[in-house]
Amino acid sequence: MSAAFDITETLDVKGASCPMPVVKTKSAIDGLDAGDVLEVLATDPGSVSDIDGWASGTPGVELLEQETGEDVYTHYVRKTE
Amino acid sequence: MSSGTPSAATDDSPSRAELAARVEELEATIAAATGETDRKKMSIIATKGTLDMAYPPLILASTAAAFDFDVTVFHTFWGLDILHEERSKSLKMSSIGNPSLPVPNALAALPGMDRVTTKLMEKRIADNDTATVAELLETSLDMGVEFQACQMTMELMDYDETDFHDGVTTGVGAATALQDMADADIQLLV
Numbered sequence: 001m002s003a004a005f006d007i008t009e010t011l012d013v014k015g016a017s018c019p020m021p022v023v024k025t026k027s028a029i030d031g032l033d034a035g036d037v038l039e040v041l042a043t044d045p046g047s048v049s050d051i052d053g054w055a056s057g058t059p060g061v062e063l064l065e066q067e068t069g070e071d072v073y074t075h076y077v078r079k080t081e
Numbered sequence: 082m083s084s085g086t087p088s089a090a091t092d093d094s095p096s097r098a099e100l101a102a103r104v105e106e107l108e109a110t111i112a113a114a115t116g117e118t119d120r121k122k123m124s125i126i127a128t129k130g131t132l133d134m135a136y137p138p139l140i141l142a143s144t145a146a147a148f149d150f151d152v153t154v155f156h157t158f159w160g161l162d163i164l165h166e167e168r169s170k171s172l173k174m175s176s177i178g179n180p181s182l183p184v185p186n187a188l189a190a191l192p193g194m195d196r197v198t199t200k201l202m203e204k205r206i207a208d209n210d211t212a213t214v215a216e217l218l219e220t221s222l223d224m225g226v227e228f229q230a231c232q233m234t235m236e237l238m239d240y241d242e243t244d245f246h247d248g249v250t251t252g253v254g255a256a257t258a259l260q261d262m263a264d265a266d267i268q269l270l271v
Contacts, residue, residue, distance in 0.1 A: 026147035
């Protein structure tokens with residue numbers, strides 16, 4: 001599935017609800033280097049739209065992929081600069 | 082002699098890429114010198130101090146900070162309680178005039194009813210793993226949100242600047258808020 005990129009770090013925000021998945025994703029991204037990929041595991045159904053919106057409105061990040069699993073939403077975000 | 086000049090100039094002239102890089106560098110220098118950045122700016126005026134109404138400014142502030150916005154929240158009147166170290170721990174719901182609560186208005190006016198609806202909301206917040214007001218404030222401060230406490234209402238409510246959470250800016254008034262709003266891309270009154 002995720003053969004196109006290597007995951008640098010995984011952030012578990014399962015259980016957290018708005019705005020925490022986005023806020024914690026941002027904090028985790030800040031701690032990474034350009035090119036790194038963050039995997040975010042969330043249970044908040046709103047995180048699918050929110051992380052997409054956040055990634056398109058925020059400089060220096062790119063949403064690579066989102067997966068809807070059973071109860072868990074997985075997001076892959078690359079730090080681009 | 083003179084015919085050789087143009088080709089010599091061509092050899093020395095910078096490439097397109099070099100020129101583009103130079104322009105970018107100069108733009109960055111100008112931006113740094115004038116204090117202008119590409120960052121968007123949001124200015125929120127927080128006027129409410131009930132448990133439910135503490136959320137919108139804090140959620141929007143922390144989310145905007147996650148978008149790399151430059152965020153200022155100016156707290157005035159009851160909004161000051163969100164920043165008040167002690168009072169922020171015991172923000173209450175107002176039962177009366179809130180038709181969304183499971184309490185009819187005729188009963189909502191009874192003594193102790195606010196305590197009941199506050200407990201109800203606190204339980205829902207805990208059950209849903211919703212971030213608490215303290216968590217959102219702490220997170221926002223960590224992310225660089227500037228929280229301001231209106232000087233005039235601080236005096237009106239008899240609050241001291243030491244009453245507020247660390248990192249809160251005091252000694253500001255309406256003109257500061259207005260200047261922030263004038264500079265902001267998004268302005269909200271909550």
